[in-house]
Amino acid sequence: MTQPLPALFIAHGNPMNALADNSYTQTLTRLGQQLPTPTAILMISAHWQTDGTQVASSAQPRTIHDFGGFPPELFAQQYPARGAPTLAKTIRQLLPKVTENADMGLDHGAWTVLKFLYPQANIPVLQLSLDYRLSPAAHYALAQALQPLREQGVLIIGSGNIVHNLRAIRWENAEIAPYSWAIAFDKQVQQWLLNRDHAALINYQQLGEAARLSVPTQEHYLPLLYITALQRVTEKAHLFHTGFEYASISMLSCSMA
DSSP: OOSOOOEEEEEOOSGGGGGOOSHHHHHHHHHHHHSOOOSEEEEEETTOEESSOEEEOOSSOOBOOOOOSOOHHHHTOOOOOOOOHHHHHHHHHHSTTOEEESSOOBOHHHHHHHHHHSTTOOSOEEEBOEETTSOHHHHHHHHHTTHHHHHTTEEEEEEEOSSBOGGGOOTTOTTSOOOHHHHHHHHHHHHHHHTTOHHHHHTGGGGTHHHHHHOSSGGGTHHHHHHHHTOOTTOOEEEEEOOEETTTEEOOEEEEO
């Protein structure tokens, strides 16, 4: 493939988005219609953290409902995509320290996004875990080794949220105004993305209180660094969705193309 596929960072937000028809899900549906058809999809989800990096190698990954307190309709959702065990071996060649995990399926950071991008579940999918021992800089460096996959037709998607503070969430209204610290952090990340300031994105903690409140734990932010690391010199960041849910969840999503 002469033209590499875009690399995407997609906010997944509330799992109930999987059942929603709103501006966010409509944006994902349109995006899926515009993207070239990939040979496979590699997901880096905030919801798979491991000791050491792992790659899922199941031939038929199960749909994982890794949440509680939601209606039966959400637990009934299935995303029956095939796995990509051959691609898992390719990733192990690119990342020699990675180990295979034949039991891992698709967590909700993956399938709640993919059901809108590719509703027919006709593209093979696998996940790469986040090693919770690594620093943001180490995650960024690891991700750079995945660049050849884009030229092989693999769509790489990071799934998380730039701002993700569940303790501060306002469940009473999804459209309630976001906190000032959430707005400040989100806007700064947007500027860093548009300015191609990878060093600032890696060292996001420099924003002090806004960073501590927006990223109380780093797993939802880290997938952005994987996509940032895949940005080529000739590529720009395109912010294709912005906004907030429940005051403390950023739905900022972007592509590198």
